[in-house]
Amino acid sequence: MNGAVEAANKNIKKIIEKMTVNYRDRHEMLPFTLLAYRTSIRSSTGTTPYSLVYGMEAVLPIEVEIPSMRQRMARAFNKKVRLREFSPGDLVLRKVLHIAPESRGKFAYKYYGPFIVKEAFDGGAIILNDMDGNENVLPVNADTLMKYYP
Incomplete structure (x- = not known):
């Protein structure tokens, strides 16, 4: 393996010494x-081997007892998260996710609707009906919805 294992073993040996x-x-x-x-962190990849394997940074045992920068960042993020709860019968607007080529640029509509919530699930999935009562086949995520107040 072109010396990669030998290089890793050499580095581990240096640390243990x-x-x-x-x-x-x-x-x-x-x-x-x-x-x-x-x-x-490795200089070649700019990240740790742990994050390459598992897709996130490792939580060190010392970080569990002492509040770290990561915990402060999570607390700051969670403060700004708005809880969105929808119940059947609510009127909602759905976010326009794909901008059409003939749209009006920055003056294009950001939301369209209104729709009626038919069913809301725990994970944030919502089934909508249009105003005529026709059911949309695919559920949508609650992040793409906004309550509509006529």
């Missing part, structure tokens, strides 16, 4: 060494 006093302690420090190696 810095963490141990003598060679007999190496087996005790191996899990901590692997955690340090997997959660350190």
Whole structure:
């Protein structure tokens, strides 16, 4: 494998040598060494091997007890999230997701409707009826809806 495994083993060996006093302690420090190696950023990819495998950054054990920047960012994000609850019979407008080529540019309509909520599910999926009572076949996400007040 063109030396990739050997290079990784060499780096792990360097880390474990810095963490141990003598060679007999190496087996005790191996899990901590692997955690340090997997959660350190590589200059070649600009990210950690853990995030490449799992698609998100690892939460370190110290971050559970001490509020980190990640927890503060999540708290700031969650403060701005608006809860949208729809019940059957509500009138809603649906966001225009695809702009038509002959649209009016920035003066085009952002929402269209109104529609009537037929059924609302827990995950945010909603089945709509148009004003004539015809049911839309596909459910829509609650993020694309806005309550309509006539």
